[in-house]
Amino acid sequence: MNFETIIGIEIHCELKTNTKMFSAGPVRFGAAPNTCTNEIDLGMPGTLPCLNMHAVELAIRACSGAHCTIDPLIKFDRKNYYYSDLPKGFQITQQFHPIGSNGYLTIDTEAGKKKIRINRIHMEEDTAKQFHTANGTMIDFNRAGTPLVEIVSEPDIRSGKEAAAYVEQLRNMLYYLGVSDCKMEEGSMRCDVNISLRPYGYDGYGTKTEIKNLNSLSNVQKAVDEEIQRQSKIYLEGGTVIQETRRFDEASKTTISMRKKEGNVDYKFFPEPNIFPIQLDEAWIKSIQENLNEVPEQRKERYMNQYGLSDYDAVTLTATKELSDFYDEVIKHTNEYKLASNWVTTEMVAYLNKEGISYEENKLQPEHLAAMIDMIIKGEISGKQAKVVFEEMMQGKDPKVVAEAKGMKQMSDPSAILALITAAIEANPQSVTDFKNGKDKAVGFLVGQVMKASKGTANPAMTNKMVQEELKKR
Amino acid sequence: MKLNDLGKNVEANVECVLSKAHASQDKLNAVVTFVDCEKQIEEVKKLDQNLPLYGVPVAVKDNISTKGIRTTASSRILDNYVPVFDAHVIAKLKAAGAVVAVKTSMDELGMGGTNLNAYTGKVNNPYDFERISGGSSGGSAALTAAGVVALALGTDTGDSIRKPAAYCGVVGFKPTYGRISRYGVIPYASSLDHVGCFTSCVKDAAVALEVLAGRDDRDMTSSYEPVGHYAEALNSDLKGKRIAVLANVMDSIKDEAILKNFDALCEKLKARGAIVEKVKMNDELLETLLPVYLIIANAEACANHSNLDGVRFGMREEGADLEEIMINSRTKGFSSAVRKRFVLGSWSLFVENQEKLFRKAQKVRRVIVDAYADVLKDYDAVLASAASTTAPKPDESNDEKMSDTYLVAENHMVLGNLSGYPSITVPCGFAEGLPIGVNLTAKAFDEQNLLNIAKAIEEETGLEGKTVEVNA
Numbered sequence: 008m009n010f011e012t013i014i015g016i017e018i019h020c021e022l023k024t025n026t027k028m029f030s031a032g033p034v035r036f037g038a039a040p041n042t043c044t045n046e047i048d049l050g051m052p053g054t055l056p057c058l059n060m061h062a063v064e065l066a067i068r069a070c071s072g073a074h075c076t077i078d079p080l081i082k083f084d085r086k087n088y089y090y091s092d093l094p095k096g097f098q099i100t101q102q103f104h105p106i107g108s109n110g111y112l113t114i115d116t117e118a119g120k121k122k123i124r125i126n127r128i129h130m131e132e133d134t135a136k137q138f139h140t141a142n143g144t145m146i147d148f149n150r151a152g153t154p155l156v157e158i159v160s161e162p163d164i165r166s167g168k169e170a171a172a173y174v175e176q177l178r179n180m181l182y183y184l185g186v187s188d189c190k191m192e193e194g195s196m197r198c199d200v201n202i203s204l205r206p207y208g209y210d211g212y213g214t215k216t217e218i219k220n221l222n223s224l225s226n227v228q229k230a231v232d233e234e235i236q237r238q239s240k241i242y243l244e245g246g247t248v249i250q251e252t253r254r255f256d257e258a259s260k261t262t263i264s265m266r267k268k269e270g271n272v273d274y275k276f277f278p279e280p281n282i283f284p285i286q287l288d289e290a291w292i293k294s295i296q297e298n299l300n301e302v303p304e305q306r307k308e309r310y311m312n313q314y315g316l317s318d319y320d321a322v323t324l325t326a327t328k329e330l331s332d333f334y335d336e337v338i339k340h341t342n343e344y345k346l347a348s349n350w351v352t353t354e355m356v357a358y359l360n361k362e363g364i365s366y367e368e369n370k371l372q373p374e375h376l377a378a379m380i381d382m383i384i385k386g387e388i389s390g391k392q393a394k395v396v397f398e399e400m401m402q403g404k405d406p407k408v409v410a411e412a413k414g415m416k417q418m419s420d421p422s423a424i425l426a427l428i429t430a431a432i433e434a435n436p437q438s439v440t441d442f443k444n445g446k447d448k449a450v451g452f453l454v455g456q457v458m459k460a461s462k463g464t465a466n467p468a469m470t471n472k473m474v475q476e477e478l479k480k481r
Numbered sequence: 482m483k484l485n486d487l488g489k490n491v492e493a494n495v496e497c498v499l500s501k502a503h504a505s506q507d508k509l510n511a512v513v514t515f516v517d518c519e520k521q522i523e524e525v526k527k528l529d530q531n532l533p534l535y536g537v538p539v540a541v542k543d544n545i546s547t548k549g550i551r552t553t554a555s556s557r558i559l560d561n562y563v564p565v566f567d568a569h570v571i572a573k574l575k576a577a578g579a580v581v582a583v584k585t586s587m588d589e590l591g592m593g594g595t596n597l598n599a600y601t602g603k604v605n606n607p608y609d610f611e612r613i614s615g616g617s618s619g620g621s622a623a624l625t626a627a628g629v630v631a632l633a634l635g636t637d638t639g640d641s642i643r644k645p646a647a648y649c650g651v652v653g654f655k656p657t658y659g660r661i662s663r664y665g666v667i668p669y670a671s672s673l674d675h676v677g678c679f680t681s682c683v684k685d686a687a688v689a690l691e692v693l694a695g696r697d698d699r700d701m702t703s704s705y706e707p708v709g710h711y712a713e714a715l716n717s718d719l720k721g722k723r724i725a726v727l728a729n730v731m732d733s734i735k736d737e738a739i740l741k742n743f744d745a746l747c748e749k750l751k752a753r754g755a756i757v758e759k760v761k762m763n764d765e766l767l768e769t770l771l772p773v774y775l776i777i778a779n780a781e782a783c784a785n786h787s788n789l790d791g792v793r794f795g796m797r798e799e800g801a802d803l804e805e806i807m808i809n810s811r812t813k814g815f816s817s818a819v820r821k822r823f824v825l826g827s828w829s830l831f832v833e834n835q836e837k838l839f840r841k842a843q844k845v846r847r848v849i850v851d852a853y854a855d856v857l858k859d860y861d862a863v864l865a866s867a868a869s870t871t872a873p874k875p876d877e878s879n880d881e882k883m884s885d886t887y888l889v890a891e892n893h894m895v896l897g898n899l900s901g902y903p904s905i906t907v908p909c910g911f912a913e914g915l916p917i918g919v920n921l922t923a924k925a926f927d928e929q930n931l932l933n934i935a936k937a938i939e940e941e942t943g944l945e946g947k948t949v950e951v952n953a
Contacts, residue, residue: 046565050793051564051565053544053545053568053666053667054665055700057699057701085784087784087830089804090803091803094793096787097787280670281671281700282701283701
């Protein structure tokens with residue numbers, strides 16, 4: 008590589024609220040067009056904004072997860088421009104006083120941990136959604152006024168891989184903290200990447216391009232790598248990179264120019280007169296921060312340090328919030344952490360994947376799984392029987408009921424097993440002789456007899472051990 | 482006409498008001514829309530007859546949203562606009578038993594002080610049809626003065642209630658900013674807009690305030706301050722009341738009749754036991770009132786009215802693409818006077834100008850308000866003539882030019898908007914048959930004190946309930 012790559016990322020993330028940023032209009036993804044709007048969302052004359060405090064709470068969670076300094080004095084500004092997706096003709100945003108500033112996230116790179124600084128996090132409202140058709144442009148105002156946070160990184164990212172790692176890290180954090188559902192493909196998390204190149208050792212910045220609306224992690228990486236190639240090729244051929252907005256074309260795997268940036272647009276930002284500055288109660292901010300969900304790193308640490316799980320298990324469990332949420336429910340009912348992790352990450356995940364069942368549809372009750380694990384430990388059922396019980400549990404059934412119904416109850420009472428062993432030895436005196444002569448298969452034979460007599464319910468490990476002890480006594 | 486003059490027969494009241502309004506229309510041109518009141522009357526009949534405004538037909542300025550009733554703000558671009566919701570004050574009026582009977586003419590979008598710039602044409606003064614009503618709430622002022630209604634709603638961004646009240650000889654009252662919710666009021670400038678009312682007497686203004694005031698969760702700037710029982714508590718005793726006469730205004734007025742009238746009033750107030758003292762504010766500071774007001778108001782306005790683009794509602798002019806539709810709709814939809822204000826507002830917000838125009842105006846606003854508060858801290862109210870002349874003729878008045886002669890005297894009531902303090906204009910007599918009004922302003926949320934002093938003035942002038950017959 009001839010150049011150093013400088014990347015900064017802007018993320019727009021829809022907040023998981025019931026209502027809009029400044030109105031009581033409902034927020035629902037996928038609702039019929041223009042059914043989630045009211046007079047405020049449509050920018051009718053005389054309407055006024057009313058701040059959704061739940062959105063502020065979620066923004067505070069995002070700021071906390073990103074280690075930002077929180078400004079307890081909330082102020083909003085107007086960003087003025089005319090466009091059909093902007094009903095009021097201005098967007099209410101936080102230009103001058105973002106709620107969060109000076110934060111960071113830590114990402115894993117091949118060279119180890121790396122801090123990506125976050126310049127600011129601010130709240131604003133989303134625009135309407137446009138659909139360009141052959142017969143004209145259709146506008147769905149359902150999205151208009153949806154609460155957003157915009158998260159702007161410093162230009163600390165140096166490669167496509169780092170860019171994807173940063174976005175993934177941010178997405179996990181926001182998702183775990185319940186800030187957003189972070190569905191990139193549905194547009195609830197949108198990613199714009201600014202890229203420029205410069206010769207190594209040079210302190211200034213090259214001309215940057217912005218790639219808009221990347222809708223998946225893999226596209227973030229692909230688009231960045233592709234854009235790096237494109238720009239370095241231009242420089243190596245003696246050309247100049249033009250400041251412009253580009254988009255990533257999935258079919259051709261290239262970035263395509265959308266529009267040139269000719270000077271900066273003057274949005275005539277000024278303070279929103281209809282919302283006085285709001286002084287947040289420090290105690291309220293503190294209570295939000297004290298009641299934050301764990302972020303993935305914290306969970307991983309807990310799994311490894313408190314439960315003694317391996318790094319691999321901890322990473323596997325925390326890969327999705329749903330999986331580790333389920334695991335956390337299971338271990339409320341059992342202390343067999345490792346066994347619980349195995350069942351959750353292998354058997355359960357395999358079953359859900361095979362049957363195409365989502366976590367929401369999962370009928371397996373965490374306490375049932377915990378109960379089954381305890382039955383295995385106590386030797387009430389065998390590992391083999393457990394797999395049968397598990398299949399039934401995936402239908403929502405109680406493992407105790409299943410084991411009972413199938414007569415699976417493992418015989419683990421030593422006196423009962425001893426009685427069967429005594430009977431088997433007495434019926435087969437030859438086996439004692441064989442054993443004394445060093446023929447180990449006598450043990451296997453007698454265990455088989457006991458299993459037969461118990462209809463397979465005798466605890467095999469116990470039986471094996473006790474048969475050997477009894478033979479030695481003879 | 483006073484509220485008490487109306488009986489409890491809703492139909493009869495509405496019938497009477499609508500017929501008088503129709504009869505006055507040729508002379509005053511105050512009405513934009515005559516409302517079909519049938520459904521409202523049915524609703525009122527279900528209510529308790531003891532409600533404060535039971536059966537009262539009200540005139541409403543046409544920038545206040547009325548569900549199902551055309552609301553144009555006297556602008557062409559909203560000529561076909563019918564709101565799907567009621568403004569907070571309309572809901573309050575209806576809950577108190579009132580009926581919206583007419584929507585009244587105004588300067589387009591509240592931008593003006595003459596009511597010459599309304600899409601339906603100028604409004605005439607009931608005392609002399611050749612003269613202006615004043616604006617921007619001219620239609621509401623004229624109908625109250627002509628005895629068509631006992632109560633009319635207006636809005637006041639610079640002096641848009643208090644100036645026409647002076648020209649038309651009625652009580653014009655805007656309470657403290659935040660006292661009455663602005664939800665559903667088509668704005669001019671959000672930080673300066675107030676809702677208020679016109680009545681023929683101070684007591685009716687007190688009754689109206691009690692109905693209209695109070696916190697509304699849809700207007701974040703509306704106040705939690707408890708609402709008083711203003712009419713019941715009305716007390717015109719002036720003993721020991723301290724009243725400051727704004728010398729900067731009175732010293733610059735040259736109209737002898739107005740000065741004489743004002744001095745006589747001051748003597749009467751003193752005779753009642755009030756302490757009346759001249760107070761002078763910094764002249765240079767007061768000369769900034771108009772430019773500061775215009776910069777802030779128009780900056781806010783150019784953003785506030787960006788929603789009027791002909792796309793989702795209002796009058797649309799076709800064009801080749803979206804941008805052309807917006808440009809055509811806005812070019813044809815607004816008068817040139819309004820477009821001029823948008824340009825001025827936009828200009829003062831540009832990055833290269835914002836610091837030296839808009840931000841500076843905001844800073845000066847703070848300095849002005851501090852100086853005004855400094856005056857009021859020693860007094861119950863500030864008193865001055867509401868205007869430097871009686872109602873002028875259209876060709877003598879101009880919203881577009883700044884008047885050096887009356888830079889302060891004609892614009893001092895903007896102090897009430899910059900500060901948000903409660904302010905009321907009370908009729909104070911006549912000069913050559915034309916009304917003279919005085920203006921009183923008090924501290925924030927001190928409405929009771931303000932109304933009490935206004936009541937004392939009304940008792941001295943004997944003009945309680947005064948109206949003029951225009952259908953003779």
